[in-house]
Amino acid sequence: MKIIITTLASLLAGSVSPTLWAQDHDHDMHHEGMEMPGMMPKDTGADHNNHALSPNSPMHDSSSHAMVMKGDTPIWATGSGTSRLPGAEGGMHGLHLMPGDGWMLMAHGWVRASYSNYSGPRGDDMAYVTSMTMLSAQKDMGGARFTLKSMMSLEPLMDAKGYPALFATGETAHGQPLVDRQHPHDLFMELAARLDVDVAPGTALFVYGGPVGEPALGPSVFMMRGSARDNPEPPISHHWFDSTHITYGVVTAGISAPHWQLEASAFRGAEPDEERWGIETPKLDSWSVRASWNPAPHWSAQVSHGFLKQPEATHASENEHRTTASVHYADGKLSAMAAFSAKNRAPGSTLTAWLAEAQYDLTPRHGLFARFENVANAELFPDHEDPLHDRAFRISKLEGGYAWNTPIGGGPVYLTLGGSVSGYIKPDALDAVYGQSPWGYTLFTRLSLGR
Numbered sequence: 001m002k003i004i005i006t007t008l009a010s011l012l013a014g015s016v017s018p019t020l021w022a023q024d025h026d027h028d029m030h031h032e033g034m035e036m037p038g039m040m041p042k043d044t045g046a047d048h049n050n051h052a053l054s055p056n057s058p059m060h061d062s063s064s065h066a067m068v069m070k071g072d073t074p075i076w077a078t079g080s081g082t083s084r085l086p087g088a089e090g091g092m093h094g095l096h097l098m099p100g101d102g103w104m105l106m107a108h109g110w111v112r113a114s115y116s117n118y119s120g121p122r123g124d125d126m127a128y129v130t131s132m133t134m135l136s137a138q139k140d141m142g143g144a145r146f147t148l149k150s151m152m153s154l155e156p157l158m159d160a161k162g163y164p165a166l167f168a169t170g171e172t173a174h175g176q177p178l179v180d181r182q183h184p185h186d187l188f189m190e191l192a193a194r195l196d197v198d199v200a201p202g203t204a205l206f207v208y209g210g211p212v213g214e215p216a217l218g219p220s221v222f223m224m225r226g227s228a229r230d231n232p233e234p235p236i237s238h239h240w241f242d243s244t245h246i247t248y249g250v251v252t253a254g255i256s257a258p259h260w261q262l263e264a265s266a267f268r269g270a271e272p273d274e275e276r277w278g279i280e281t282p283k284l285d286s287w288s289v290r291a292s293w294n295p296a297p298h299w300s301a302q303v304s305h306g307f308l309k310q311p312e313a314t315h316a317s318e319n320e321h322r323t324t325a326s327v328h329y330a331d332g333k334l335s336a337m338a339a340f341s342a343k344n345r346a347p348g349s350t351l352t353a354w355l356a357e358a359q360y361d362l363t364p365r366h367g368l369f370a371r372f373e374n375v376a377n378a379e380l381f382p383d384h385e386d387p388l389h390d391r392a393f394r395i396s397k398l399e400g401g402y403a404w405n406t407p408i409g410g411g412p413v414y415l416t417l418g419g420s421v422s423g424y425i426k427p428d429a430l431d432a433v434y435g436q437s438p439w440g441y442t443l444f445t446r447l448s449l450g451r
Helices: 002-013 428-434
Strands: 020-024 076-078 084-086 093-100 103-118 125-140 144-152 163-173 176-182 188-200 203-213 247-256 260-267 286-293 299-308 319-330 334-346 350-361 366-377 393-407 413-425 439-449
Touching: 084 319, 103 163, 125 163, 163 366, 163 413, 188 247
Parallel strands: none
Antiparallel strands: 020 093, 076 084, 084 299, 093 103, 103 125, 103 439, 125 144, 144 188, 163 176, 188 203, 203 247, 247 260, 260 286, 286 299, 299 319, 319 334, 334 350, 350 366, 366 393, 393 413, 413 439
16 A cells, blocks of 8 residues: 555656556457566557566456466456456556556446336435445566555445345344345455466466455456446346455465366355444455356356355355356457356255356447346345244246447546336245236436546
């Protein structure tokens, strides 16, 4: 944090050389003959907006994907935590500083004002604001790379109940389980570091961890996937696939090569509590393993399994074995993901979920997005006296939407306007609670540093 503050102060004072730009993801490549990170390529006549990243560089954010190159072809990009995405994943871009001494700094973030309205007896409407900021600093050390990573949000400013999200469940507010709501994220979403050490050309051993981080479990979190870039609604399957993206206490070790990655984590299994401003006591009482495969620049796949000790505060005696698998595709205009997850509760039954989502850019300013989910949810009736308590209902959600975006003043700040409409398929037994044909919509505007 000190180096970031010092660099920004130097920039304002005019003492940092002008290596500051809005960096498109597609430029985050490693080419033969380029200098190491923090150095501009020698005078080759190339666009100086390009900069070099060495193989296995963990600058992780969607706005600054690290890529390994096979010739001039990107093989993989890094998502949230230590997860992987296709090398051709489409491009948000962020603010980059190269203050010298081998450091490269990156900033990306957004604030989104939304209005959601859902029909039916359990439906609700609300205007709310969500946000995320990412700051990363990476230093090349010759055969090794050290990265500091942070992610923060001001969502704790809203009430603990969060905002409406029909059929979503997970975590608590005022001591009660959240149902048909999306909880706000914590102030500190990530405070972690990563060290990569080269052991062979293109291959590195790495260790990642910190008081707040993401274990090797599931696909990249939805906010960091290109397939969900403009979608304003969190998936109702969030607690099947990527709820562990905020975990208090994480240590991950692995080996990373151009086409594959193997890793294992120890972490705290409990989900964050209602006190969103602080950092909870880290623990290492749970574990996970993940294998990732990048057969070509357009593809990335992962399979993972983990044991979570008492993840839900309202089920204090219940552990969970979670298995996930996902396949991602990206080609610069289309980004898509298909995924499956199974939560084996102990004691309890196994609950499964399916997810498919996509983002398609018609033009640089016009985008379409869609998501389909099918979830077996047993938390819709938390009252133990309710005859439907702990009964699993299979819910399907289909959502589609449009987003228009434009840069402001030709700089790295973007304005986006858009909206989505959702429909649901559910058992008839839920008609009295949700209505016969529940549906909803969300309208939003977003300001982002990069896109």
